[in-house]
Amino acid sequence: MSSRLVAARAPTSLASSSASAAARRRRHAAATASSSTSAPSDVVGDRGVSSRRRALLAALALATAPVRPPRASAASAADALADARELYGAGGLEDAEAVLERAVAVADDRDLEASSKAALLKLLGDVRVDAYAYERAMRAYDAALEADPRGASASGAHFGRANALEGLAAAAATAAAATALYESAIDDYGACLELAKPGGAGPAVPLFERAQAYKRLERWDDARRDYAAAAVAFADARARKEQKIAEAQAAFATFETGDVAAARRQLETLSRQLYSSDVRAALVACYWVAGDAARAEDLWLSLCEMDASRCGNRRESEYADAGWLLERRKWTPGLAAGMGDFLALRPAAAAVE
Structure with missing residues (x-):
């Protein structure tokens, strides 16, 4: 880069x-x-x-x-x-x-x-x-x-x-009904990509949206693949902001697959490229889960010096609210749990040797 x-x-x-x-x-x-x-x-x-x-x-x-x-x-x-x-x-x-x-x-x-x-x-x-x-x-x-x-x-x-x-899936009465609707949506995104005409808008948005549906189903390998492909397509379209959003989501999905080392590398690259408190906060969680407490603490202190970082008191930080991370910041469950462990100074539940 x-x-x-x-x-x-x-x-x-x-x-x-x-x-x-x-x-x-x-x-x-x-x-x-x-x-x-x-x-x-x-x-x-x-x-x-x-x-x-x-x-x-x-x-x-x-x-x-x-x-x-x-x-x-x-x-x-x-x-x-x-x-x-x-x-x-x-x-x-x-x-x-x-x-x-x-x-x-x-x-x-x-x-x-x-x-x-x-x-x-x-x-x-x-x-x-x-x-x-x-x-x-x-x-x-x-x-x-x-x-x-x-x-x-x-x-x-x-x-x-x-x-x-x-x-419809978001308002479904049961988890099984929501799952079936998301799976149908994934099929339709695939058909959209298959039928797209040459010279059209390109595959970036359908790929990204299909990745979002995979994310809802916690199909992390599929989500990671589509986020990564969407990032490439956004880059081809010179949509840099969208490219970086897709790259960050690809890193989050990679973390959920269990490949914490790869997710860490991706987030480290993004943190060097972007002035983003969310990327750095996700990297804090990644370091903590990987057992690198010193790096996690150092990066947290650096993060808290950024504008609009939402650090606050460690236990009262917005980053301690898993619901806020999942719904507002679009984190994945494992990363949100890792941040909770870090802020509470608990050993990470999914710690990697």
């Missing part, structure tokens, strides 16, 4: 927040959409996880352009898509959904070309996912894939359906 990156300041958290994930998805989707003029495919979605799919320039254009009221009846599927996208980009989810539902009804009556109908249904699913209407989104994506299973909208429909499945 270039020495110019060593002093580069990155956000103190390498957690994948909903907002940053949504921004990645907007860029990914818009790039895919621009690759097809007949049936654009926005290969993105959000599960908790809200607005998505537009490239940065497109988002800026929508933010500065006046919003036209929806036409009473679009003259064609293309008009309906244009109206719905404009409303969607401005946050008018209900209006966008109404435009698309009318257009789908007309398409059913007129026996519209499969690819055009699939594009309408795909966007309808996206709008519903952003409204957290996951069951209704699933119906739209299912219909899109039934209409045109391998067409221009298919990759995006699989991605969106995976997002909807993860939204």
Whole structure:
């Protein structure tokens, strides 16, 4: 890595927040959409996880352009898509959904070309996912894939359906139900990657999101592999922040596989490249679990001198809150446990000789 990156300041958290994930998805989707003029495919979605799919320039254009009221009846599927996208980009989810539902009804009556109908249904699913209407989104994506299973909208429909499945999994009544939904989401991310068109947005976001689903299932080898592949894809796309988030998550997953030495090396590299308290804190836990108490203590003291490090009193530090680490900072269970052991000065439960 270039020495110019060593002093580069990155956000103190390498957690994948909903907002940053949504921004990645907007860029990914818009790039895919621009690759097809007949049936654009926005290969993105959000599960908790809200607005998505537009490239940065497109988002800026929508933010500065006046919003036209929806036409009473679009003259064609293309008009309906244009109206719905404009409303969607401005946050008018209900209006966008109404435009698309009318257009789908007309398409059913007129026996519209499969690819055009699939594009309408795909966007309808996206709008519903952003409204957290996951069951209704699933119906739209299912219909899109039934209409045109391998067409221009298919990759995006699989991605969106995976997002909807993860939204349903998060609210599932039982662990078994959640597991089944995450496994289905993983299948859809795989189909999204398989069906992606040349010249589209690239594999980075679907790979990262599939890794997230593997993480939920604690399939650490699979998660590590996809995070690492996503990091390479983000690097190819010159998305450095996302690349580093993926690299950090790959290191966390590597730790969970039991290869603490490899995780330590990865986190040491990241700590030299980034101004990130989270990376250093994870490395503290890694050192402690590896039995290197002196390095763990030295790095903790250095970490506590950083801005916004959240150290505080050792036992009252936010890093002592495992729930905060897992849900807000996106750590993995073993690392969170290692940090708890370090702060309590306990021998690490998973100590490595």
